[in-house]
Amino acid sequence: MSDENSKPDTGTPETAAKLAETLAAEPARQGEAADAAAPETVEAAPDAAALQAEIADLKDRLLRVAAEMENTRKRAERDKADASRYAAANFARDMLQVSDNLRRAVATLKDDEREGAAESVKAMIEGVEMTERQLLSIFERHGIREITPQPGERFDPNLHEAMFEVPGTEHPAGAVVHVLEGGYLIGERLLRAARVGVAKSEGAEKGANVDTTA
CATH class of the missing domain: 2.30.22.10 (Head domain of nucleotide exchange factor GrpE)
Known part of the structure; x- marks a missing residue:
């Protein structure tokens, strides 16, 4: 009795025909479902590629900005160093006249005149020479x-x-x-x-x- 109940009830011939049509249409419906899901996957691929391109573009811009900022920093440091180095150029140019006069003062005195000069005059000459040497040393210390x-x-x-x-x-x-x-x-x-x-x-x-x- 249980065997008879476990068999599918095909019923009338019309019912059997409908069941056959349903079974035959099932693979088609599964294919349509797969086709309907496929466009979402295809459409997702271009979005990922566009995102990667945008990331690469942003990275390139960031690197350019960083390089420009580094160049600006180096230029600022160089300008600062130049300003410090050459700020006293006008003053140093005027001081060169002092050095010239000290050198001329020593050059006007001949050797024999120096030998025969009084000790006080000799001391003054040595002081002038020492002042000139010190001035030249200061020039050198400041890059002149x-x-x-x-x-x-x-x-x-x-x-x-x-x-x-x-x-x-x-x-x-x-x-x-x-x-x-x-x-x-x-x-x-x-x-x-x-x-x-x-x-x-x-x-x-x-x-x-x-x-x-x-």
Whole structure:
């Protein structure tokens, strides 16, 4: 009796036909459900790619901003250092005249005159020389150094200023012959050009053989 109850009740032929149609349509419905879910997966892929591209763009912008800020910081530090280094340029340029006068004062005294001078005069001369050396030491400590050329050196328009030409010298045309006033640099900048006289080429017009342009 239990076996008869466990068998599906197909009922009438019409019922059996409907059951067959239902079973046949089931795979089709499952396929439609899968097709309906597929577009969501396909649409999700472009969103992920766009997100990755946006992240990469933001990262690139961040790196550019960081690099620009670092360059700005370095420029600010460099400008600050330059301002500190060259702030006293005008004062130092004026002090060069003091150094020139001290040097001229010592140079005017001949050796024999110095030997025959009184002890007080000798002490004064030594004091002037000591003052000049101390001033030059202070210049050096603050990055100011002398660039006075030696006779025979080639004229450099970036460092020297030609005041006159000297004909009939043993030096080649354009070479420094005489130094009127020493030159100085402060850091890497020209504080004062050395004022010099240069050798003139025989038969050349004045100034034709010397390049005085920087």
